[in-house]
Amino acid sequence: MDIKQLIKDIKNNKISVEEAYSKLKNLPYEDLDFAKVDHHRKMRQGFPEVIYCQGKRPDHIASIAKSIAAHGHDVLATKADEKAYDAIKKELPDAEYHELARIVTYKKNKAKKPKTNKKIAIITAGTADINVADEARVTAEFLGNRVEKFYDVGVAGIHRLLSNLKKLEEASVLIVVAGMEGALPSVIGGLVEIPIIAVPTSVGYGSNFEGLSALLTMLNSCAPGIGVVNIDNGFGAAVLAHSIINTK
Numbered sequence: 001m002d003i004k005q006l007i008k009d010i011k012n013n014k015i016s017v018e019e020a021y022s023k024l025k026n027l028p029y030e031d032l033d034f035a036k037v038d039h040h041r042k043m044r045q046g047f048p049e050v051i052y053c054q055g056k057r058p059d060h061i062a063s064i065a066k067s068i069a070a071h072g073h074d075v076l077a078t079k080a081d082e083k084a085y086d087a088i089k090k091e092l093p094d095a096e097y098h099e100l101a102r103i104v105t106y107k108k109n110k111a112k113k114p115k116t117n118k119k120i121a122i123i124t125a126g127t128a129d130i131n132v133a134d135e136a137r138v139t140a141e142f143l144g145n146r147v148e149k150f151y152d153v154g155v156a157g158i159h160r161l162l163s164n165l166k167k168l169e170e171a172s173v174l175i176v177v178a179g180m181e182g183a184l185p186s187v188i189g190g191l192v193e194i195p196i197i198a199v200p201t202s203v204g205y206g207s208n209f210e211g212l213s214a215l216l217t218m219l220n221s222c223a224p225g226i227g228v229v230n231i232d233n234g235f236g237a238a239v240l241a242h243s244i245i246n247t248k
Contacts, residue, residue: 021043030067030071032063032064032067034060034063035060035063035064037049037064037067037068039067039068039071039073042073046246047076047143047242048068048073048074048075048076049068049073050076050077050078050235051064051065051068051075051076051077051078051080052077052078052079053077053078053079053080053081053084053104054079056084058083058084058086058087059087061077061080061084061087061088062084062087062088062090062091063091065077065088065091065092065095065104065106066091066092069091069092069106069108072108074105074106074107074108074142075088075092075095075104075105075106076103076104076105076139076142077103077104077105078102078103078135078139078235079102080097080102080103080104081102082097084104085097085104088104088106092106094106094107098134098138100130100131100134101131101134101135101137101138101139101234102131102135103135103138103139103142105138105142107142116144116145116146116245116246117146118145118146118172118173118245119145119146119147119148119170119171119172120140120145120146120147120148120171120172120173120174120175120238120241120242120245121147121148121149121150121167121168121170121171121173121174121175122136122137122140122147122148122149122150122174122175122177123150123151123153123161123168123174123175123176123177123184123188124150124151124152124153124154124177124178125152125153125154125155125156125176125177125178125179125180125182125183125184126152126154126156126178126179126180126203127151127152128179128201128203129151129177129178129179129201129203130151132177132199132201132232132233132234133149133151133175133177133199133234134234135234135235135238136175136177136199136234136235136237136238136241137149137234137238139234139235139238139239140175140238140241140242143238143239143242144242145238145241145242145245148167148171150164150167150168153184154178154180154184155183155184155187158187161184161187161188165191165192168188168192168194169192169194171194172194172195172244172245173194173195173196173197173241173244173245174188174192174194174195174196174197175196175197175199175234175237175238175241176188176196176197176198176199177199177201177234177237178198178199178200178201178214178218179200179201179202179203179204179208179211179214180203180204180205180208180213180214181204181208181213181214181217182198182200182213182214182215182216182217182218183217185198185218185221185223185226185228186217186218186221186222186223186226187223188223189221189223189224189225189226190223193225194225195225195227195244196223196225196226196227197226197227197228197229197237197240197241198218198221198226198227198228198229199228199229199232199233199234199237200212200214200215200217200218200228200230200231200232201214201231201232202231202232210231211231211232212231214231215228215230215231227240
């Protein structure tokens with residue numbers, strides 16, 4: 001596509017701004033040989049392409065991050081270890097590593113305020129679920145959301161949940177993270193009228209089957225208003241919560 005011609009057409013009223021936007025959002029990616037970086041994803045989805053680090057070489061991860069930042073975007077890299085972080089930091093010295101979440105972030109403007117007054121509440125059944133919950137928290141905050149945490153309020157001590165119920169009802173979306181049998185989203189679903197995103201974790205004993213039992217419990221919940229993401233997918237839960245809050 002000839003960008004200069006497109007600009008001329010806009011100035012000469014041959015094409016509307018809306019039509020130009022529609023053409024631009026599907027422009028080709030940047031080909032790095034080992035990766036094809038989609039710099040126009042923010043135009044289509046509201047935020048830049050996110051780097052999934054697991055299974056990728058650190059130098060490849062760093063090159064993708066550098067490319068994204070060079071086009072004026074913030075960088076979010078998930079499932080990152082310290083090797084990935086060290087490689088990114090060489091290219092982007094202001095990058096930060098969130099150890100529990102296993103996320104690397106780079107922001108051009110760290111002082112940006114949340115884009116909305118609406119709030120996402122993140123709840124965990126146990127302390128062992130916090131790493132997945134923190135992935136959701138960091139992602140949600142990166143996307144410009146307000147987040148409040150309620151950790152270790154599972155069904156084994158239901159009074160811990162009930163004492164926080166009024167605060168939960170102030171949120172616009174709930175992300176409920178649980179392993180073991182995965183019952184917590186169902187319990188909360190029977191108490192509130194807020195959309196719930198259930199996140200099964202791989203936390204549990206042998207019959208938990210690395211999160212499968214929690215996943216099946218959440219999918220088979222009789223409580224209304226519950227959606228379920230994949231096992232340990234805190235990132236996906238945060239993006240879905242962000243979409244719910246920002247739906248026009």
